[in-house]
Amino acid sequence: MSLISTLWKCIFSPRLYKFYEVSWVGRLIDKPYEAKGLERWGDHVVITFVTAWSFTIYAIPLIVIVLFRRGSPLADAYTITQFVTGASILLATSLMARGYSRAKNPTYLKFMKVLDKTKSHYPNIKQELGKYDFEFWAWPIDFDVSSSDKSKYKRKLTLQNLDSSSRAMSPRRRDSILTVPCKILSYGIAHTVALKLIYPGSISLVNWIMSGMLLQGRIDLIKIGAERFKLLTADNNEIDAIFLDRRYKNTNGTTLVITCEGNCGFYEIGIITTPLNKGYSVLGWNHPGFEGSTGLPFPDQEENAIDCVMKFAINKLGFPENKIILNGWSIGGYTASWAAMNYPYIHSLLLDATFDDILPLALARMPTSIEPLVRNVIRNYFNLNISAQLNRYDGRVLIIRRTDDEMICVPDNCLAGNRSNKLLEKLLSRRYPNLFANSTDSFTLLSNFLAAPTYAARQLIVDDIGVDQSRCINLIATDILDNNSIVKYPSKLGRDCNYKTKQQLVIYLATMYMDEQNSQHCIPLTSELFRSGWDPMSTIKITNKETDDFC
Structure with a gap:
């Protein structure tokens, strides 16, 4: 493998956390992967960008409002463009530095060889891959539900299709056009605030804090x-x-x-x-x-x-x-x-x-004044x-x-x-x-x-x-x-x-x-x-x- 190819793979490869070795008495011993200075710095920058982006998604509407309330939106847009350009350069530099540091680390290169082998030999060498703990997005698929014999399975019962069946037997009511704003608001709340309140474990910051x-x-x-x-x-x-x-x-x-x-x-x-x-x-x-x-x-x-x-x-x-x-x-x-x-x-x-x-x-747990909205969100999105x-x-x-x-x-x-x-x-x-x-x-x-x-x-x-x-x-x-x-x-x-x-x-x-x-x-x-x-x-x-x- 050429240096350029190795460097490119190391830039976009997963973070390595731990690796395991078997002791002379047969016990499994975990050892921390020691990232070098440039890799450690690059990881910190990437993690910061990912965390910031997870918050920015929810802040975009507020940013747009602020831009249009200010006197010169074009000037603000120019400032934002400069900021985005600088951030992009910083991110690219950190990725390059991280990749270079990994390419010089023998432990990481050994891990990369095992990971490459899995693409053609998995699951035969899963035991070898299991000796490493790394970012899970790079882990190969072990079981695809679509590979199951669908002829053996009947249609699954859900509250949604059961409710649809009962509604089909009752007279249909036409929704008023006045309910459209409420539906749009419910959708927005369900996919932002409500989701995080009901399942706080899905918040990126919570996952990061608990990662250790x-x-x-x-x-x-x-x-x-x-x-x-x-x-x-x-x-x-x-x-x-x-x-x-x-x-x-x-x-x-x-x-x-x-x-x-x-x-x-x-x-x-x-x-x-x-x-x-x-x-x-x-x-x-x-x-x-x-x-x-x-x-x-x-x-x-x-x-x-x-x-x-x-x-x-x-x-x-x-x-x-x-x-x-x-x-x-x-x-x-x-x-x-x-x-x-x-x-x-x-x-x-x-x-x-x-x-x-x-x-x-x-x-x-919610104010009584918004009870209709709470009911709408729960019954339509979190029933x-x-x-x-x-x-x-x-x-x-x-x-x-x-x-x-x-x-x-x-x-x-x-x-x-x-x-x-x-x-x-x-x-x-x-x-x-x-x-x-x-x-x-x-x-x-x-x-x-x-x-x-x-x-x-x-x-x-x-x-x-x-x-x-x-x-x-x-x-x-x-x-x-x-x-x-x-x-x-x-x-x-x-x-x-x-x-x-x-x-x-x-x-x-x-x-x-x-x-x-x-x-x-x-x-x-x-x-x-x-x-x-x-x-x-x-x-x-x-x-x-x-x-x-x-x-």
Whole structure:
């Protein structure tokens, strides 16, 4: 390779952060890549330009307004032209200096040779490429969702197409021309302020500030055997994912946990730790626009991302659908519940510290004077209605509520206003409608039970209505047996029960579908609480065992 060719490649090649070596005892050791003076200076200039540009995009309207309000816009335009020219020269110079410094660095040249080889030999030499940690845009594609056999997949369910179907059956209303300005304003807000408020992890500055923590977290995962992957979605976003295979190490390893992070969560430092501590195989991924993932975390891109992750897990990693647990934390409950709705045969769905619908949370944090605008933005661009998706999934579910949650309560810091309560309420009323039909008493009882501040207070309610656990189990088992030993929803449970029995069943089912952790929103979930959701079929086994013991 000629010097000119090498220099050109080094100018536009990725930043190298770390490289790994195997010690004489077989342990993986990470070593920092030491950039020379010119390369370090060039990197600082490039990063500064990228950060400035991310802010400039949102400031362009203000700049235009200022220019036209000043007396001589042509003079200002000339000044701006000079500034842009100077900045361009500085950027070009820094790129050249960085490329030259890299071309003289043996460690970087060795990395470049490995990276060049991947273009023709990947994934055969992925193990060699995995010894380097570098800017993820240069990582080769490991899985393209378009390569999957499309004949095996039906059209995916989304809240948008479900809503479109319901609208098609109702009389059409013509939008007034007066709504056009509101729609334009909503679009602008959704693609700027709202997106960053709902998903702060997509802000470039946040990614830059957290880059050191994310790098260290990724290194820690790789040193215990994790493998990094780049997944290409249906809308051509590149998703940064990591996989830890425990299938040959313990029993839990045969089950894969797919983690869905919160609105400022990354797999490098997120909820991946809890299932790892339980011995599960784990697949973590970053939202579009987070760390190495491209795109923006709008609902449609989020759906395409988790759909790609699911197909990667099933088709590439080889996990059957019924061996997958979906773990969604906070806003990650949206993608987890979407995947459960579209992959109904998963092993279980675990929703941790999540909510039923983002609209009440948004309205509570915005001035009442702009409520119509907030509703418009949320429903048209961020319709994160987790309960609507959950109610189209009939498998195992476990909801974890944080007793001191400061993020998803309306009003704030109020256990009774924790939106996990509403998520449970909507789940139970859909699955067991006869327990809530023709009366508000069951809803009131459930609300009072969930609002009780302590275990002792909840136990008083249990004792007051006399919850008979054995009778509840027998009634549930009988309902399943009457349905040919199939768990089917909506269930007929409670159809022929009296008022008191219905109340007992409501409380019993609430304890089966929900558990809680005495902590705030961002405290990691304890390993003891991480488990599969309740399986109603277990009531038949319990009933049969009691019969055998009696005989």
